[in-house]
Amino acid sequence: MTSDLGTRSPAPAASPEESLKIVPARHPATWVAAAVVAVLVAMAGHALVTNKAFDWPTFSRFVFQKSILEAVALTLELTLFGVVAGFLLGTVLALMRISRNPLLRAVSWTYTWIFRSVPLILQLLFWYNLAILYNEISFGVPFGPSFVSVGTMSLIPPFLAAGLGLALHQGAYAAEIVRAGFLSVDAGQREAAAALGIPAGRQLRRIVLPQAMRTIVPTAANEIIGLLKATSQVYVMALPELFYQVQVIYTRSGRVIPLLLVATFWYLALTTVLSAGQFFVERRLGRGA
Amino acid sequence: MSADFMVDVRGVHKSFGALTVLDGVDLQVRQGEVTVLLGPSGSGKSTLLRLINHLERADRGFISVGGELMGYRRSGDRLHELKEREILKQRTRIGFVFQNFNLFGHLTVLENVVEAPISAQRRPRGEAEARARELLARVGLEDKVSEYPRRLSGGQQQRVAIARALALEPDVLLFDEPTSALDPELVGEVLAVIRDLAKSGTTMVVVTHELGFAREVADTVVFLDAGRVVEQGPPEAVLDHPQHARTRAFVEKVL
Numbered sequence: 395m396t397s398d399l400g401t402r403s404p405a406p407a408a409s410p411e412e413s414l415k416i417v418p419a420r421h422p423a424t425w426v427a428a429a430v431v432a433v434l435v436a437m438a439g440h441a442l443v444t445n446k447a448f449d450w451p452t453f454s455r456f457v458f459q460k461s462i463l464e465a466v467a468l469t470l471e472l473t474l475f476g477v478v479a480g481f482l483l484g485t486v487l488a489l490m491r492i493s494r495n496p497l498l499r500a501v502s503w504t505y506t507w508i509f510r511s512v513p514l515i516l517q518l519l520f521w522y523n524l525a526i527l528y529n530e531i532s533f534g535v536p537f538g539p540s541f542v543s544v545g546t547m548s549l550i551p552p553f554l555a556a557g558l559g560l561a562l563h564q565g566a567y568a569a570e571i572v573r574a575g576f577l578s579v580d581a582g583q584r585e586a587a588a589a590l591g592i593p594a595g596r597q598l599r600r601i602v603l604p605q606a607m608r609t610i611v612p613t614a615a616n617e618i619i620g621l622l623k624a625t626s627q628v629y630v631m632a633l634p635e636l637f638y639q640v641q642v643i644y645t646r647s648g649r650v651i652p653l654l655l656v657a658t659f660w661y662l663a664l665t666t667v668l669s670a671g672q673f674f675v676e677r678r679l680g681r682g683a
Numbered sequence: 684m685s686a687d688f689m690v691d692v693r694g695v696h697k698s699f700g701a702l703t704v705l706d707g708v709d710l711q712v713r714q715g716e717v718t719v720l721l722g723p724s725g726s727g728k729s730t731l732l733r734l735i736n737h738l739e740r741a742d743r744g745f746i747s748v749g750g751e752l753m754g755y756r757r758s759g760d761r762l763h764e765l766k767e768r769e770i771l772k773q774r775t776r777i778g779f780v781f782q783n784f785n786l787f788g789h790l791t792v793l794e795n796v797v798e799a800p801i802s803a804q805r806r807p808r809g810e811a812e813a814r815a816r817e818l819l820a821r822v823g824l825e826d827k828v829s830e831y832p833r834r835l836s837g838g839q840q841q842r843v844a845i846a847r848a849l850a851l852e853p854d855v856l857l858f859d860e861p862t863s864a865l866d867p868e869l870v871g872e873v874l875a876v877i878r879d880l881a882k883s884g885t886t887m888v889v890v891t892h893e894l895g896f897a898r899e900v901a902d903t904v905v906f907l908d909a910g911r912v913v914e915q916g917p918p919e920a921v922l923d924h925p926q927h928a929r930t931r932a933f934v935e936k937v938l
Contacts, residue, residue, distance in 0.1 A: 586785035589736060590799035590851065591775035594767060600798065604789050682789045682831030 452652035456643065457659055465639035466660050472553075472625040472635060473664075476560030477618050483561060484568020491573055502569065509566035515627045517563060521555040522631045556628040564621055571613045575606030607679050615672040619665050626657075636660055688747075689714045689855050689886045690735060695744035697730055704730045706910035707744070712855070712903075715884040719897040719918075722907035723933060728890040731907070732857050735888065736777040737770050748777055749854045775803050778848030778856040782863050784840045786832040786847070792819065793828040796847045804851065811850070818846040822876050838869030842876055849880075856880065858889040894937050898922055906930045
């Protein structure tokens with residue numbers, strides 16, 4: 395203890411408690427809970443190794459097989475397409491939603507309403523069967539003559555149909571995430587940029603978006619991981635992504651469990667990579683925070 | 684519009700909904716002059732400042748800066764509203780310093796200062812950075828160029844904001860209560876910078892509650908109340924011998 399007063403008071407004698415031994419508080423309930431959990435984890439591990447039905451030899455035969463690797467690649471491509479196109483669409487929808495024009499706002503709202511309401515699998519089937527709805531797509535003057543007509547089947551191959559389905563679905567969610575990001579940036583930032591005469595597009599890209607990204611990224615990472623798994627629903631379009639491919643193999647061989655484990659392994663691995671990516675992106679965006 | 688005045692505000696009205704904020708305001712600022720706007724809160728001082736650089740649009744009346752009409756282009760007897768892009772260009776001739784600094788938090792001090800010269804005035808990066816370092820040295824922050832704003836004190840942040848406004852080499856600087864968000868012991872360092880600018884002949888319009896500062900740097904003090912100019916003149920006149928009861932009441936209360 396020090397004193398600012400002119401007279402120095404003698405250092406107080408060590409308080410009598412200082413010579414005593416401190417006994418940390420015990421937490422017996424925590425120890426019991428930990429013991430229970432440890433036993434359960436050991437049992438689960440034991441079962442994974444000893445239960446023959448998991449059939450690890452079959453798992454290891456298929457996990458890096460060419461058809462599975464190709465399916466993983468397709469899953470990744472669908473995820474990438476869905477995320478990129480979905481978030482581009484979402485950004486446009488978010489800008490429409492905060493625009494001055496009431497029509498743009500209404501269209502954006504309605505889009506989000508519809509695409510958040512319709513289950514993805516149902517929507518994918520719509521896209522898959524688009525050829526029934528419109529068997530030709532024409533490009534020309536709206537309501538007027540057309541210049542080119544293309545058969546829907548040839549214009550929209552299954553991959554594009556699946557990718558579009560995922561992107562349109564993702565766009566509705568991304569719109570809300572991006573909008574929340576814009577709203578999280580203090581209005582003064584935009585105002586300062588405007589007062590400095592910074593061009594409008596640059597205000598958005600250089601000033602508002604990077605700061606909005608801090609709010610957007612954690613939620614967007616959730617969405618991207620969600621979309622990675624949502625690609626499994628594309629199996630209804632008979633597109634050989636990961637989930638479809640393991641189904642094909644197990645209906646042929648009858649080895650259901652090890653092949654589901656193969657799919658599990660890959661979804662885990664891909665999600666791990668995405669989570670690591672999220673960590674680095676957030677660290678970069680955290681500058682100045 | 685005459686070009687005799689750097690800032691020329693004529694008959695400006697502004698309301699937000701039913702609330703009339705400015706009710707026919709005239710204000711003229713000559714080149715190199717410092718004008719201080721005083722008045723109780725809600726008197727329309729900040730709104731007037733925001734109208735000058737067209738962050739808000741006047742309902743009636745016109746404002747010109749450096750002889751150029753803000754927000755409109757005249758052709759014959761018509762006034763055409765300018766597009767956003769042209770308004771942004773006009774604003775590069777006016778520096779604005781906000782009460783809450785509004786520095787870009789994700790950019791370093793140097794990046795904050797060079798952003799507008801590079802993107803709005805298309806100056807080469809090297810030249811803009813050299814100029815930014817000079818300005819930061821002038822406000823005493825040459826050792827903070829690569830810091831992020833949040834690592835700085837309020838006073839330092841406001842000095843960066845002043846350097847950022849100066850980087851455009853504006854014809855006029857507008858200050859919106861530049862020291863109101865600061866801890867008392869940091870007010871002095873910001874006022875010192877503004878005082879220094881005043882001495883160097885920068886045209887300025889300053890909204891402030893610092894009467895001592897107003898007395899020291901102002902060429903003209905303008906007292907606003909309820910959206911009107913009540914009284915204006917040299918600081919000795921307005922602050923020491925106010926003619927109007929409302930001005931007198933305000934000056935007594937603040938002192």
